[in-house]
Amino acid sequence: MHNKSILTKDIITFPTNRKFDMTLLGRVAIDFNPVDYFQTLAESTTFKKYVGGSPANTAVGLSRLGKNVGFISAVSKDRFGEYVTKYFENEGIDTSHIMTCQHGEKLGLTFTEILSKDESSILMYRNQIADLALEPSVVDEEYIQNSKSLLISGTALAQSPSRDAVLKAVSLAKKNHTPIIFDIDYRSYNWTNTDEIAVYYSLVAREADIIMGSREEFDLTEKLLGLDSNDKTSADYWFKQNAKIIVIKHGKEGSTAYLSNGEDYSIKPFPIDALKSFGGGDGYAAGFLNGVLNGWDIIECLEMGSAEAAILVASHGCSDFMPHESEVRTFIKDEKAKYGDMVARV
Numbered sequence: 652m653h654n655k656s657i658l659t660k661d662i663i664t665f666p667t668n669r670k671f672d673m674t675l676l677g678r679v680a681i682d683f684n685p686v687d688y689f690q691t692l693a694e695s696t697t698f699k700k701y702v703g704g705s706p707a708n709t710a711v712g713l714s715r716l717g718k719n720v721g722f723i724s725a726v727s728k729d730r731f732g733e734y735v736t737k738y739f740e741n742e743g744i745d746t747s748h749i750m751t752c753q754h755g756e757k758l759g760l761t762f763t764e765i766l767s768k769d770e771s772s773i774l775m776y777r778n779q780i781a782d783l784a785l786e787p788s789v790v791d792e793e794y795i796q797n798s799k800s801l802l803i804s805g806t807a808l809a810q811s812p813s814r815d816a817v818l819k820a821v822s823l824a825k826k827n828h829t830p831i832i833f834d835i836d837y838r839s840y841n842w843t844n845t846d847e848i849a850v851y852y853s854l855v856a857r858e859a860d861i862i863m864g865s866r867e868e869f870d871l872t873e874k875l876l877g878l879d880s881n882d883k884t885s886a887d888y889w890f891k892q893n894a895k896i897i898v899i900k901h902g903k904e905g906s907t908a909y910l911s912n913g914e915d916y917s918i919k920p921f922p923i924d925a926l927k928s929f930g931g932g933d934g935y936a937a938g939f940l941n942g943v944l945n946g947w948d949i950i951e952c953l954e955m956g957s958a959e960a961a962i963l964v965a966s967h968g969c970s971d972f973m974p975h976e977s978e979v980r981t982f983i984k985d986e987k988a989k990y991g992d993m994v995a996r997v
């Protein structure tokens with residue numbers, strides 16, 4: 652048990668005097684969430700459209716928390732491509748490095764099923780997909796030089812040319828001392844086999860300063876390494892590579908942040924009346940990473956992440972419901988008054 656917590660700026664630092672607090676590389680897509688939920692996708696007839704894609708949701712979350720956000724991606728040359736780009740512009744996210752596909756590639760569409768507050772699933776349409784057509788030429792060194800941090804979404808590694816764009820961005824980030832955040836973000840679509848997943852996930856994970864994922868996602872990343880499926884083993888292994896912070900999420904059980912100084916801190920989810928079970932990870936990423944970029948105390952980072960996650964699982968969509976900082980702080984204050992502290996210092 653630790654007597655006091657630790658400032659994340661004593662664990663990881665970010666370059667100063669750069670235009671973007673974070674540039675994210677990955678998909679921006681569309682979610683269609685049922686308005687007539689609590690029945691199957693086959694039965695639902697009415698869907699509400701939202702900008703989606705895990706990294707896109709996280710980008711919106713960070714921007715609403717006051718961060719200056721860049722984004723590297725590819726979108727379709729049609730009304731859906733226009734829609735998501737315009738949405739980003741309205742949210743203050745830089746769209747200068749979002750390429751428009753020229754060969755009929757389509758934006759990703761995700762239909763979600765909200766069966767009950769504990770049971771959701773997603774059905775993704777990702778054939779001839781725009782985001783994986785991202786050309787490495789879109790990744791330019793100046794953009795990475797202008798970013799204090801780079802977030803890679805693991806799904807962007809599923810296919811070339813997007814995979815090549817990721818590896819180029821990682822090389823340029825290393826050259827320019829831009830810390831890398833690897834959000835493993837596993838989606839089964841577009842991957843052909845688990846060896847391929849492990850090869851490319853582990854390639855980026857070993858260069859990353861922060862790695863975030865669920866137990867299942869770490870297992871996929873570590874498949875070729877022969878590690879036992881254990882959070883502490885994972886953290887120790889990645890700390891021996893380049894990592895400073897490892898976050899492992901366990902859904903409703905909560906999550907733990909392992910720090911390279913040997914400490915770890917776990918947080919239970921804030922009790923909330925959930926509506927759906929997806930979207931928590933994106934809210935968590937925005938809240939937690941905003942705190943780490945600010946160099947805050949690790950407990951504050953975990954509370955902000957967990958609170959944003961709770962707000963998201965209680966909401967009908969993801970991007971549109973990302974909160975501003977004052978809303979998150981009010982939420983935490985009210986929850987603590989009702990339920991006490993959620994963080995356990997291990």
Ligand SMILES: Nc1ncnc2c1ncn2[C@@H]1O[C@H](COP(=O)(O)OP(=O)(O)OP(=O)(O)O)[C@@H](O)[C@H]1O
Nearest residue numbers: 900901902905906920925929930931932933960961
């Ligand atoms: N029912 C719930 N109530 C409150 N918080 C929750 C609930 N479910 C999940 N969360 C919060 O969301 C966080 C992330 O959830 P999860 O582990 O499912 O991540 P994920 O798989 O990355 O999510 P996503 O569906 O967004 O991809 C959890 O650590 C927890 O803080």
Ligand SMILES: O=C(O)C[C@@H](O)[C@H](O)C(=O)CO
Nearest residue numbers: 682703704705761929930933
């Ligand atoms: O990540 C996606 O591509 C889909 C998301 O927008 C989705 O709604 C979800 O699962 C949130 O994590």
